Amino acid sequence: MGHAPKSITLGEEHRAGPEIRALGSKASVVGVSGVALAAILSFGGFLGGSPEHFFKSWLFAFLTILTICMGSLFFVMIQHATKAGWSASIRRMAEHVTSNLQWIWILFLPFFFLVLVGDGGKVWHWMDPAHVDPIIEGKAGFLNVPFWTVRAVIYFVVFFAASKFFVGTSVAQDASGDPRLTLKMQKWVPGFIVLFALSLTFAAFDWAMSLEAHWFSTMFGVNLLAMSFCGFFSLFCVMTFVVQRQGKMLNEVTQEHWQDMGKLLFGLGIVFHAYIGFSQYMLIWYANIPEETTWYLARVAGPWAPWMWFLVFGHFFVPFVLLLTKHTKRCKPVMTAIAVWMLLAHAVDVYLLIMPTVPAEALANASDWADFAAGARSGSIDVGYQPQLTDLLLLIGFFGFLVSGICRSMTKAPLVAARDPRISEALAFENM
């Protein structure tokens, strides 16, 4: 009370040091070598690698980091939409993640290329004319390659524009200190939220849900949003920890802010995520309609079942209990450890969204649950269960790209929006 500084004079502790720069270059090396190794394994056919698996694995790694960046954009936009004061001193850290949405489309280029040469069916089966059946034909008005491509371009334009606008305006305020920039962002943010919500939802439909084009869920978009929360708020804690370890941002991100970052991870990334995930599961389980249950049967009956149980306990129960009390949320090392764990759980979550395949014929022919489960476990029924080194290499590689992108953004702009008009409110923020 009354001891917090009222304003920030930018100094060394608000700028990325040589450690960040070094981390950034190391991360790019990890990124390039991870992807290169994965490509060698897959296209050389080593350790069971195949180009088909490579592209699906690429989609998994891409969505893992894209959700994190989308989560950060949503966080930044909500702060403007609600005129939040408490977060003014931590918002820039999120903006450093958001800025990655300006280049992330590059990682999607292989898919554009794949679609252009007519091989899109290797990832999205509905693109392959050989797989077209009456159901997919009925969806052709939406699920066709030209429209799909145009939509993908629109999503990336929205992500790029939103990221450029919010990060750019915030950084411009560092120089001018003009409060009108804050008002400008407040004025435009509702429109951007609508565009963002549509882009995220339809990106989820186009890239993840259409992997099994017979199946559908209207909750799929919000499910991806919940995953974005989990991924971003976990990374938020980890990156803040790393930056503070270097003696930076110690007065700007206080224990009070940590508690709120923990609350957001707890409330949105863990509870909301479980709420949405379970709601989708329960509605399908209860109705028990064959065309709807296939997607879950492939995931809960065979070799994917332990992975699903991992999500139930590792993504929900254990972190839920750990984060119930404020004491864990206010303890930086504990919070960071949980956040690292949640990043892992987030990757497994995306993996389970992308990799399993639904064996429609085997499901139609199976006499009962046990019959199908035994077939899926023995491998005679293919549910897409082939975890490979490629998956891990691409995941690590893409995280390398993300970390390097964050570090590069940090070297360009300060770690705190020092001249935000609400900065004094953020510095004096207290929970209790």
Add this chain to the structure above:
Amino acid sequence: MTTLPDFIRPVTEGETVTEAPAVEKAGWGLMAEFDTPAQIMAAAKSARQQGFRWWDTHTPYPVHGLDKAMGIKPTILPLLVLGGGATGLVSGFILQWFTNATSFDFWALVPIRGYDFLISGKPLLSTPAWIPVMFELTILLSAVGCVTWLLILCGLPQLYHPTLRSSRFARATDDRFFLVIESKDPKFHPERTRAFMESLNPMSIETLED
């Protein structure tokens, strides 16, 4: 005009009356009034250092850090809420399990019997279908428990409090900050406590009557 009780003899003419020595009335407690949150913070710190135990501060709005300065122990309310939530979770399960998946009966004022409900071919013990009810009961008992325990722990509703007799105290809801030390505090002493309060430079000091 008050009539004297008949055991009191009226003073006769020429009789000298010796006045009783003035005794400082202890009352219910002493109240000091302050103008700024910084002053009440300092006052709370000093009162704590003096070792008082039966005392409180009254402010128009939550003053951050005041509870720390006063040395208030962390509340057990979160644990009680957790208990409420756990009760809701377990009772939600038992309620549905007994009414949907059992067939035994027992006597609780009236005979109560479970019934095996087979619903759309689902197993009798269908946890996924029960989770919404378990979830809602968890929320309900947490929330109701939280409010109820809060009232109990705060001793509410409380219809009367000695501070309310002070006309100055009305400004505790507007712009003034009050430190109140109760006379039942073992360290309380009418003069010394008043002297301590004076050392804090308050705007006024008042004796509160019960």
